[in-house]
Amino acid sequence: MLPLTAAFATNPLIMDQFTADPTARVFEGKVYVYPSHDIKAPPEYKGKPNWFVMEDYHVFSSENLTDWQDHGAIVSQTAVEWANPSAYAMWAPECVFKDGKYYFYFPAIAKSGGFKIGVAVGDKPYGPFKPMATPIAGVDGIDPSVLIDKDGSAYLYYSLNKIFVARLKPNMMEIEGEPKVIDNLPTQGLLEGPFAFERNGIYYLTYPHVENKTERLEYATSSSPLGPFKQAGVILDEAQSGCWTVHHSIVDYLGQSYLFYHDKDLSPAFDKNRAIRADKLFFKADGTIRKVVPTLRGVGLVNASREIQIDRYSATSGAGVAVSFLDESNPHAGWKTSFSDAKSWVRFNEVDFGRGTQATVEVRAKALAGGQLEIRANKQDGPVIGRVEVAPGADWTTASAVAKNIPTGVHDLFVMQVGAAPIDVDWVRFR
Template sequence: MNKIAAIILLLICSLQLYGQKNMNQEPYPYGNPVITHMYTADAAPKVMPDGRLWMVTSVDHKDGGGYSTMHALHAFSTDDMVNWVDHGEILGINDFDVPEGEDWAIWAPDIIYRNGTYYLYFPMRNKLKDGKIDRYVAVAESDRMDKRFTITNPRMKGVERAGLDPSVFIDDDGVAYLYWNQALMGELTEDMREIKGEMFKLDYGANNFMEAAWMHKRNGKYYYNYHTRYNGKVAPSNPNDSERKKSHLDYSMGDSPKGPLKHMGVINYELGYNTIGGPKMPNQEYVPWRLTQSNHGAVVEYHGQEYFFYHTSALSSWRHDKFKERGVWTQRSVCVDSLNYRADGSVIPVQQTVKGVDKVIINQAFGVTLNRKDAITENADIKRRYFLAQNEDIIKFENVDLGSGYYYFEVEFEATEINSKIEVRKGSPNGLLMGTLLLNSRVLTANNGISQTFLREANGLNDIYLIIKSEGDTKVKFWKPRFFAGSPKKLKI
């Protein structure tokens, strides 16, 4: 009987760890998490060219089973930060030819748009027949966010070392970087499919990195957040035990995406720490999911407010027993709360809530075209249908109203033999660099003669400066300069 009892106890413990049937089907009563019809984790949010905020997530299985059962990536979008649309699975384990006897899983992804293509980066965790674990990063691409992606690089070179949690970042000068596990990073090639040169370790000013790297930029400063190493389970009687290393998200900041960075402290405390509102664990003063550990964060700015994406087991706790227990930490759900800063640029740690964020209302045009008749320049030629300029020429547009924010800029252009660029600045010729257009044959072919760039801090009433960067006397011919993605497009039903 003792053996039988031990087996039963083991099965009960396994269910608590890896998942239980979702017996409670009543509507989830709070605003966080934001997706409540399925389990989602590891959100990667980005503003896309349609002006909507999209996120790609990994998926935890509804019946549990742990991280090895993560077999899909889903896409969601919102136009107001409150109401989310599920666009379905964009990549899954069936897109791979998994050998018989092996167990493959897809973990935390990231996504980015560049010149007509959406690039999806995701880590594979493959258990081989001999029991060994193979980890690496793959790339998939699509011309739309709401349709299935095609794998274009099944295994990135240069990311062999513990390829986990890839995070992609394009700086305002047009250079793209990939960050991943062990605080490793590298510059991406222009086709966004490989690492250019050798990877290297980012100096982030500390020695507590575990996983979940994410880079964002604000006011010229670079912010790198990550999940810290932790030890020990959260004790119900003392969840804030000072002797236990916490499952925090820390951050470092500095003046270069390649480091060195200064470690600044916590950006997001453990899940459920000091959460405002919500249910309490029976006989305790904290929310039930305070006792779970899994932290993964991402940052995005949308019309004047920065948002922090993370995940908790709140939905799992509700589905299993209406908040009587902690839920399961491998059944996670994406939450969103505001991210704010002090005057010196340091981060105020995220205040986790069950309410979530307020609805965003956007009242402005989708695009703002810069009219040739309004252009001011000393050296560039303004023709009837186009601009003709060369290296260091400056074209100015006065009093351009960018409202609460425009997230992309584009021009149509004619091919040149020399690679050229157009810097998009505001305030002065040496003012804030919001983004950089690449003018070369690859972009011309890939995006039908249009060069586009993501923009940061393109808001308010400003003088706009287009600064031409080319070699020698090379002439750059372009037309139809336009800001766009200033308001979200409605979805076609």
């Protein structure tokens, strides 16, 4: 069995590598995410400096949106007969299931030049996938998205400065006729990354668009997969981090809709090394989409007995709380929370205590002058679950205390600094 990735039910979803452009699908009762894979430029890379460098695709799956399994590389640039094996341009992908097969769509720079879209076929959502010998004829562009309609018809959407749509033949590897430009979309600013789906008879075309300086997510709606589409609103505002791109998908799983997207959490200074995220998405009664508010907390439920990464907080007191990397030279190691003021606090939502049998609370922390942390349930002045003394010292240590008032089921946590002595916290857990 493949190991689980370094993930903590929070954003970003994947910690041990850079990921971007996530297409999420539900296959075989699980959520499968097909992202692109940013890497640092290797010595043999000869492309544009400080640009996107991508050589292959991984696929990740989860049943609980907390634990993500990396199924490894499923397609690489050197395994695609028609693709330039040294272009490092395996950009945003897609995967759909039809007639017993999984079809994985991906863009790459062809040996003959320019971006083409290829197809790889597999019997399982995690592969193995076999790339076809040639790209889809008549399609020049990037960012494939495929909508399979209720009648079984399939439509390919993609972008190249504009957004195009073409009906796919039943073999899912050729188009019928010529691609059509989708009109009535923004005409100024970069437009790319379409993701299309149908819900309650409404066809949604969602896409990144640069209205100002960086991309935000917008959408348009229609009564037909071919349009005409009408602009309907913004799904996600420009990233506060300043990440230039955003690319996404929307999926329903166990009665909840989710937006998968990316930001630059693991590489704040370089937005070509990105990290995928997920947050809940909601539709209004009339079918319009409520704007998504991005979170660090993410969507996965956290078991109380596992390391609770409070730096991926739901809220903080503001003053007296700061988050930074544990190791600036290795962002993949995660973050720490620094408390510097008395009564400063962090709230972390949705911790599952199960039957409430935990007897001990543990905190990985360090405090030069020593200090005390208080953990409460549900609200700032809620029941005290534990008070942990952190011994003086410059090194990380695991401090523990007897837990009390342990609740059952799912509850929010408040972690609060008791005194004024600064304390750094890596994680909290209950045993």
